Amino acid sequence: MKRIGVRLAYFVRTAWRGLRASPVTSAVAVMTIGISLVLVGAFALLLQNMESLLDKLGGELHVTAYLEDGLTQGQQQEIAHLIGTVEGVESVSLITKEEAFERFRRGVGRGSALLEGLADNPLPASIEIALVASRRSASGMAMVVASLDGLDGIDDLASGQDWVEGYMRAVALLRGLGVGLGAILALATLLIVANTIRLAVFARRDELEILSLVGASHSFMQTPFLLEGILQGALGGGVALLLLFALFRVVLPGFEFGLELVLGGVSPRFFALGESLALVATGAGLGLFGSAAAVTGGWRT
Amino acid sequence: MKRIGVRLAYFVRTAWRGLRASPVTSAVAVMTIGISLVLVGAFALLLQNMESLLDKLGGELHVTAYLEDGLTQGQQQEIAHLIGTVEGVESVSLITKEEAFERFRRGVGRGSALLEGLADNPLPASIEIALVASRRSASGMAMVVASLDGLDGIDDLASGQDWVEGYMRAVALLRGLGVGLGAILALATLLIVANTIRLAVFARRDELEILSLVGASHSFMQTPFLLEGILQGALGGGVALLLLFALFRVVLPGFEFGLELVLGGVSPRFFALGESLALVATGAGLGLFGSAAAVTGGWRT
Amino acid sequence: MDERRDAAVRLFHVSKSYDAGSFALRDVSLEFARGEFVFLTGPSGAGKTTLLKLLFAAEQPSEGQIVVLGRNIARLGESAIPPLRRRIGVVFQDFKLLQSRTVEENVAMALAVVGTPRREARAKVFSILKQLGLQHRRYHHPLSLSGGEQQRVAIARALVNEPEILLADEPTGNLDPDLTVDIMDLIASTAIRGTTVVVATHELGIVGRYGKRTIRLDQGRITEDKKAVGVASGM
Amino acid sequence: MDERRDAAVRLFHVSKSYDAGSFALRDVSLEFARGEFVFLTGPSGAGKTTLLKLLFAAEQPSEGQIVVLGRNIARLGESAIPPLRRRIGVVFQDFKLLQSRTVEENVAMALAVVGTPRREARAKVFSILKQLGLQHRRYHHPLSLSGGEQQRVAIARALVNEPEILLADEPTGNLDPDLTVDIMDLIASTAIRGTTVVVATHELGIVGRYGKRTIRLDQGRITEDKKAVGVASGM
């Protein structure tokens, strides 16, 4: 028991001394991890916020059911209620003829002057049908359309398939790019960090040689280096977190207006506590991995 | 003369041996530079393509002059010609009443059915005025509008100021983000590379000490390291170029459709020869800078 | 030498060849008793350092068997080497001190490895440095020591752990004659206390002075094995 | 010693203190003629290495003036040190060989620095290694050499450039008696050819054998300056 305490104290002391003895080398490792994680983290932030934007856009996806002319308000509401019970439908909202005209006028904008010449409102009432998340795809939509088709009182069903197609592709592109670039970035980070620590350990091979000669076991030699790696990694993660937060708080507000254009009204969100800790833990993991890779390079005499 | 030849040969030989003697360390440096430049390069590519997109969008910015009703085609063309001579105007194009109606019909899309009820074409003829690049801002536009105002035959001038405002902000945001992120990335790259090479040199401090003891001058000791740095940097740049090209050729086509959505019809363009060389040169510069920073750390005995 | 019957070191027909065709050691058979003091002499390149390296498993024999403290070196697994080394103190020909650590820390490394608590370690280090006349240098770094001082630090590190075997390679090569005698006396005294001591040296003057068992190597072969003069084993 | 009238080395009241309060050298005044052969002796820590370090500008004196080959060391700019060092060969107490280079490359470093073409350098390196009995080791790395072999490589590097001054710190500490004589004879022969040779050593046997000028240091002071015996300067 006492031996373990002595040993632990030795490991921590040695790791600490290692950090202090080569401050430049350690700083390089911490900085490398920090910078790498800033890139990865910024990317994660972007993806995360993009996902909420995509969610929001997805919420605007809907099927429109144009109703036959001449139905009473009660009948229209009955149909709306009925549609609301169909599987895959999240919510419905009824658009009367008048509302439809008003929307159209606004949508046309400057050209609306010419609508004033119209005697009659030719637009039909309609029901906008929002879909549950799992049905927000061309095929999911087609299923909903199929199950509504032929319903009494419905004149026509429009699902804006084109738009859906485009939307789905954009989502796939962005998610794909996100995951792809994220993976490349993560791999690059891993390589750079492992190699930085490898070099740092390499610069201290004398120490390892001598320890081995005086009878240190492998674990005895490696543990302080692993601790050092973990510490450097965690520090790097912390640095990255601070930098990201600073960027988020100081830099972004300057672009608020532009951001609104890009994010389309989704207000940007920073990492929650759990995600922040995950970033630091990722740093620690990188450090551990890097030093483990560096240290298991075989150093018998 | 002969001495210089001998010396040069020595430098090149020593640099080459240095690279070969520590292949892992050299590979780390090359890889670090390569990866960093891939990030910077991907970013530059993105910016470059975004700029062409912005240019294209900018080209669509225009002031519309609505003409009074009842002008003859000749009169309309005369006005168009006149406007074409105004300072800040790049080109003009005349839209007749019929063309305007056709456009409107297409723009309205599904709702166009209701236009069939119209007896008369209420839309005016107009002239679309494209502006030179320097006038593509809200204020520049206002100036052009001011100098056209009151011209005979013109009923109304519309400059879509709102849209311009939004467009200009988006451009500013993207350019700002671009330059800002690019600068951060470049700085990060510089730091990581300099420190990687610094560690690599550190791992060879024995050699420097001994050289100094046998009477080598500073330049004699430093030159091979600088050569090595340049070589590693250029190799890293080459690696980055190849990776980027592979990404560009292999990965992007898979996203062609999505890309069209994002780039809005601007077909993506890879670096030209000059830009490619600049990337490699940047790598070489980074390597030189890194080794210079590493090597001028004072090593007397 | 009397109580413990088993030998500390036994070599059976050991050969060592680094490069095919040339032998650094050739068919060497030897036995060192516990507490024995042995000089290893011979010209440069004779194989003295190689023999010592085999004893603490820094090299593996090409042929033959080596038993050190009851363990067969040739059959030792990776993980069995460190525990064996902790029982052996080695003074290296090139010292192998860590430039980035103080003298005290360098010596304490041998204690940290066996898990000696820090306070105890400091006391032990101080005591051994004092015996070697180096206590005032304990916070210095090796680079700021003279050659002889560095050599004594290397000796201190080998002795601080009270090893069962002490291997010393040219331990007085950088010491002046007076110091040489002091240090050799210290080393000899550890043999009296039961440590098996093997000293490789060129200095025939010292070898003569102590009248200990002397093994002469030449081109990897034992050319002479002179028994100790008299009975006493350490004075 | 006769043709060239100026001294190779002159020290005027030189002191060197690494740590405030303690002196590694104290008020040393000396003059070595060109082609002179001088032994430097004294106990461990006396200041021998320090004195040699001052002569090739590895350390600056705390007080006093040092003139080496006509140049005042204390006033030397950074850029004047390398050219001076190229005229001085040094054998370091700890060899300072590069483990990652072969023996040949290690020795050739001293030639590369003065811009010797490669072919010429190889011939010179081979010839000096042969004189030291090391030609068959020229493609080996220092780590695979015995202590004495490494020491000879260090000597080869110091001599290959035919320096005007040769400083040797304990150059035979790892050599057996026979080799010691061979190597010291080689070093002595360079003095006959006009090189000023300063050898720091503990081995009083050698010092006696050559009957050269012997300067004894103790605690940083000169305690004895014994003139050479006889007239001939190198046999």
Ligand SMILES: Nc1ncnc2c1ncn2[C@@H]1O[C@H](COP(=O)(O)OP(=O)(O)OP(=O)(O)O)[C@@H](O)[C@H]1O
């Ligand atoms: N770089 C340094 N920093 C501090 N003190 C030093 C330094 N180098 C030498 N000393 C001290 O100066 C004194 C003289 O050292 P020096 O190396 O000149 O002795 P030496 O005569 O060569 O001894 P040895 O025979 O043991 O090699 C010693 O006490 C040593 O500790």
Ligand SMILES: Nc1ncnc2c1ncn2[C@@H]1O[C@H](COP(=O)(O)OP(=O)(O)OP(=O)(O)O)[C@@H](O)[C@H]1O
């Ligand atoms: N790692 C190695 N690889 C190849 N050859 C080696 C290696 N170590 C030693 N040798 C060779 O083995 C022979 C014996 O070397 P060793 O170091 O045992 O000699 P030594 O008796 O200690 O000599 P010295 O008194 O000079 O230290 C020498 O010829 C040496 O060159």
Ligand SMILES: [Mg+2]
């Ligand atoms: Mg040896």
Ligand SMILES: [Mg+2]
């Ligand atoms: Mg010395």
